[in-house]
Each structure stands twice: as C-alpha cells, then as structure tokens.
Amino acid sequence: MLVTDRLILRPWREEDREPFAALNADADVMRYFPSVQTRAQSDATIDRQMKAQAEVGYCFWATEKRDSGQFIGFIGIQDVPDYYGIGDGIEIGWRLAANAWGQGLAPEGARACLAFAFSKLQAPEVVAFTAKVNGPSMRVMEKIGMTRDQGGDFDHPMIEEGHPIRPHVLYRIGAEDMR
Template identity: 55%
Template sequence: MSEFRLVTDRLILRSWREADRDPFFALNRDPAVMEFLPETDRAASNDAVDRMQAAQAAHGHCFWAVERQGDGAFLGFCGPMPAREPLNEVELGWRLCRAAWGQGYASEAARASLAWCWANLATPTVMAITVPANVRSRAVMERIGMTEVEGGDFDHPHVPEGDPLRRHVLYRIARPA
C-alpha cells in the first residue's frame, strides 16, 4: 500500500512509519502535552500507532503523522479517525509536541484534514472532543469553524468514573453547502 501524503504550506500529514514510534512516545511522556489526556506508557503508545496504521489500511484515513516540511521533524498527529465509539462519527483530532505549539500548526493541519474529509468522505458532519478545560484545543476547533454542541457534553466511557478527564465537550461542523 502506498504511503498517504497530504501537504500544506508548512506540513506533511502522512501515514505512520516505524520510525515515528520513539518520537511519538516522547511526545506522550511530556506532561504539558498530556495535561488533558490519560497517562500513556510505551505499550499504549505503540498500540495507538498500531490503531492508526490499521485505520489507515482499512479506511484510508486516521490521525495521520505530522511532520514539518522544512526539516522533516515529527511534530505529532492530526487527521480524521473513522467513526467509532462513543459517538460513531468521523472524529478530527490532533496532538502536537510542545515545541510546535503557538505557531498555527494545529489549525493548519486541522483545516487540511477537514478539507480532505469533505473531498473524500460522504460524512455530513465531523466532530471533535476534548475535556472542558482544554482551552487550546477548543480554540483550534473554533478557528476551523467548529461549534460547541449545546447539550453535547458527555462522560467518556473509556475514562474511569471519578477521573477528572472523564467529562468531555463535543464540537461539530457540518459539510459546507
């Protein structure tokens, strides 16, 4: 299977490679990056890469690896995951290393991913989720045109009861007319 590539002005969104596992694990060990996400050990980090590769092979899309064009640095991921529990809608998601924050990379990658969805998927909407306190991700959602779904807050079933990260907010955007 050929490698997926989506090129923006400054980034390359692409299929995951074996060489991405170490920098992805390093990203997942950064407390600032993981402030609003569950703790991730090496096995869970590798499992996540395996899930991305499986989703790409089965559906043609996933949270793609993101690298910077200028130097090929691995920055994290962004892309549309196929519909899955708990909401069964295409989910747009991103996670970037701290060194990539504040440069517009998340918005750039998310906009390109969203445009790819409209051009390649029949989905009428795309959603994104995060915990209420994650103002940086919520700002990206709003910058790309997503709006918070009124009454859409929910307890994520994969986060244990009592965990402060269990409550999530739901954002959504409809296919342009």
C-alpha cells in the same frame, strides 16, 4: 498524504515510534489525559492508526514539518469509536509535541483534514471532542470553524467518575459550513 504550507500529514512509519513515545511520555502534552503513556501504549496507538490507514485510507496521520522533516505528532481523522456512545461519524483530532505549539500548526493541518473529509470522503459532518478543561484543543476547534453542540456534553466512558477530565464537550462542523 496531505500537504499544507508548513506541514505534511502522512501514513505512519516505523521511525515515528521513538519520537511519538517521547511526546506521549511528556506530562505537559498529556496534561488533559489520564496519564502519560508507556512505550507499549504509544506503539499500540501507532498500530491502530496503521490499521485504520490500511482499512479505510485515513487515520490520525503522522505529521511532520515541511522545512525540517521533523516529526511533531499527529493531526487527522478517524471513525468515531463506538464506545463513546455519541453515534457514528468522522472525528478530527490532534496531538503535537510541546515545541510545536502556539504556531497555528494544528489548525493548519486540521483545515486540510476537513477538506479531505468533505471533498474526498463526502462526509456530511465532522465532529471533535475533548475534555471540558482542554482550552487549547477547544480553541483549535473554534479556529477551524467548528461549533460547540450545547446539548452534546458527555462523560468519557473510560475515565472514572469525579476525575477532572471526565466531562467532555462536543463540537461539530457540517460540509455546508465550510467556507
């Protein structure tokens, strides 16, 4: 569990399934994804995160506000899935409910994740990637000190050719870059 000024990042619980499904069914939240998700798809994401937490001790953590206990989405780290073809490493990622946007919560949680990756896991580097059109996510990467890998653009392997969210950008931060 990671605690910041305003957030708690923690393993998933059964009661997160309902609010997470609502967030994944919101077209605004899923604007830069191929589609909104069904309850089954949303549950499968939670199942994968629970498995990762059990196996390696980290995941895209369920994230709640400290003041209210409100579940707002996820912020966390995972091993980069092989199918992206961008090599091994640790990836940082985030997805928050729209009513939590614009308060710097994603960067706040993400900074704690970077500290965890570099100090606890001794990771040499953390990467992040998103659709080239996902300005808000790229802003979070920049705010936490990540740098775009200019040669690292790639096409998302699961998204069809010609789709606007197929081209992806890659950002990196090394342990030595943490100030």
